[in-house]
Amino acid sequence: MENYHVIGIMSGTSLDGVDLAYCRFTYNEGNWIYKILNTETVPYSDIWVQRLAGLTEVSAVEIIATDRAYGHYLGELVKAFVDRHQLQVDFVSSHGHTVFHQPQLHITFQVGSGAYLAAAAEAPTVCDFRTLDIALGGQGAPLVPIGDRLLFAEYDFCLNLGGISNISQEGQDRRLAFDISCCNMLLNPLAGQLGMPYDKNGDQARSGSFNQALFDRLNEPSYFSAPSPKSIGKEWADENSLRAIQESKAAVQDKLHTACHHMGYQIAQAVRQHADQQRGKLLLTGGGAFNSFLVEQIRHYLGPTFEVVVPEPELVNFKEALIFAFLGVLRWRQEPNCLQSVTGARHDNCGGAIYWN
Missing domain, CATH: 3.30.420.40 (ATPase, nucleotide binding domain)
Structure with missing residues (x-):
């Protein structure tokens, strides 16, 4: 039996807030069992809504700056969440917030720098789940x-x-x-x-x-x-x-x-x-x-x-955050977390970058 305690982070296209889900995953005799232990949704401020919603119209410099700032912001949310509930976390698994998704042009980009997130959260972080699948000719979506x-x-x-x-x-x-x-x-x-x-x-x-x-x-x-x-x-x-x-x-x-x-x-x-x-x-x-x-x-x-x-x-509210936490577990174990039959990539793959704080 193996246990993983992970915080999954999800921000969707509706820009209603950041979902945080602290989950336990147990692998027992070939089966996965999950339990959602703590959850929280942090609504976006008007400033963050405007900044994220307008990213398709700004310069490359502003996109990079937002990627770093948003990663730091997510890390601060994680740190506060962990401290508030006194959580023991193996690692964080973040979807980021999608700005561009045009797989036919081999483009997918989610802001929320994993390096800045890991540094602010003071925890290892898995992120960037879509890029490898795009590189393999897939859609990079859906990942769930x-x-x-x-x-x-x-x-x-x-x-x-x-x-x-x-x-x-x-x-x-x-x-x-x-x-x-x-x-x-x-x-x-x-x-x-x-x-x-x-x-x-x-x-x-x-x-x-x-x-x-x-x-x-x-x-x-x-x-x-x-x-x-x-x-x-x-x-x-x-x-x-x-x-x-x-x-x-x-x-x-x-x-x-x-x-x-x-x-x-x-x-x-x-x-x-x-x-x-x-x-x-x-x-x-x-x-x-x-x-x-x-x-x-x-x-x-x-x-x-x-x-x-x-x-x-x-x-209802936290299934996607739960599953992104789980995608991080599969990446941590170096097991496939993206299916060729779903995305059209050349083969199943294990996507995600890991940053050690």
Whole structure:
């Protein structure tokens, strides 16, 4: 039996904050067992939101400076988290915050320097999980499916509703996974137009009306019918879903309502297209799982043969941080943590850089 105590760090495209999850992983007779021991979400200040959101428009010098500053900031958050809860940590495992993701150009970049993080946290740090897979011809995403396979095997599908919705499932002797559509990165800016950080419970979406023209336009991009492996970045979102939303003359509530229908429809299409049988059990996590109107649309479009499970709030909120902690464990053990069947790389690989403080 082997035990690892790791802090996983996740920052998603929705820019709602930094998730910290202190987890224990036990390897016993070929099986992995996890336990989430402590969690915390640190909301971003307005300054950090503006700085991170604007990184695609600044100079290379400013990007490098932010990479260092953000890594130091994450390290300070870890140090405070450890001190506050008196934690014993083997190492930290950080996703960073994605600025660029254009795998067709061999580009993926997450700010959050592992060296500066390790120095500020005073703990070894694993980071930069995507670059090796990109170098091997893969998408560098999604990364979560290896965790879904080894930690959540009781579910037929694992669906995450973060800034982007993505899904993974076990296929014929291989794991399949891909990004489906924009999610909170579409909904949260709309809620912001109503003076809210997000649409609590989907109440604003529920109050709106369905707009057929917007629904059709949101479903128009060829990405949705393209085969996997495939992934979405902010660049794709800006050109497609966000542009469709911005150019629509519909009321904000109607846009929220229609966007939820669009997401439910595309999720159902993705599940049905890759299901061996038209039934199964689906685990739903990520911030969008708290949007009851969106969850209703997913259930509606999937139909009654699929069971949609929304677990306890801690797992909903921290599953990605948990799995990035686990990816760090696999990297620490020099075992594959990125699947060729998911990303399209030349082979399974063990991605991540390790910094010793």
